[in-house]
Amino acid sequence: MxxxxxxxxxxxxxxSERDLSTGAGQTAAAxxxxxxxxxxxxxxxxxxxxxxxxxLSGRGWREGVLPRLRVxxxxxxxxxxxxxxxxxPNTKRPGACR
Numbered sequence: 001m002x003x004x005x006x007x008x009x010x011x012x013x014x015x016s017e018r019d020l021s022t023g024a025g026q027t028a029a030a031x032x033x034x035x036x037x038x039x040x041x042x043x044x045x046x047x048x049x050x051x052x053x054x055x056l057s058g059r060g061w062r063e064g065v066l067p068r069l070r071v072x073x074x075x076x077x078x079x080x081x082x083x084x085x086x087x088x089p090n091t092k093r094p095g096a097c098r
Contacts, residue, residue, distance in 0.1 A: 003033035010041040010076035014065055016050040043072050 011034050013027030027044055031037075047055040047064045054060040 003030075004035045006034050007036040007038075009037060010043075010072065011037045012043040012045070012069065012072045014045050014047065014055055014069075016047045016052060016055040016060070018050060019052045019055075021052040041076055043068070 011031065013030050015022070015024070015027045017024070024046075031042060031044060045065065045068050047060045050060040050064075055065055
């Protein structure tokens with residue numbers, strides 16, 4: 001399977017603005033490779049003024065990443081096909097079970 005075949009998930013990437021270990025824009029590659037993930041199910045966050053470890057620890061994590069990550073997970077907690085099935089009534093046969 002290639003990354004472009006991924007369709008039923010959400011993708012959130014996180015990187016640090018001042019990361020000296022990885023170049024800026026590294027997470028853009030993940031979004032380009034996973035082109036099958038619909039745009040509404042994607043997010044990219046760059047932690048401002050943070051180094052390599054600053055995004056996943058301390059203030060950068062608590063105030064920047066964690067709140068966004070929580071919202072993203074809540075919004076995308078089930079695959080799109082599961083959400084649509086749960087919301088759409090069964091109109092094919094009255095009383096039919098799914």
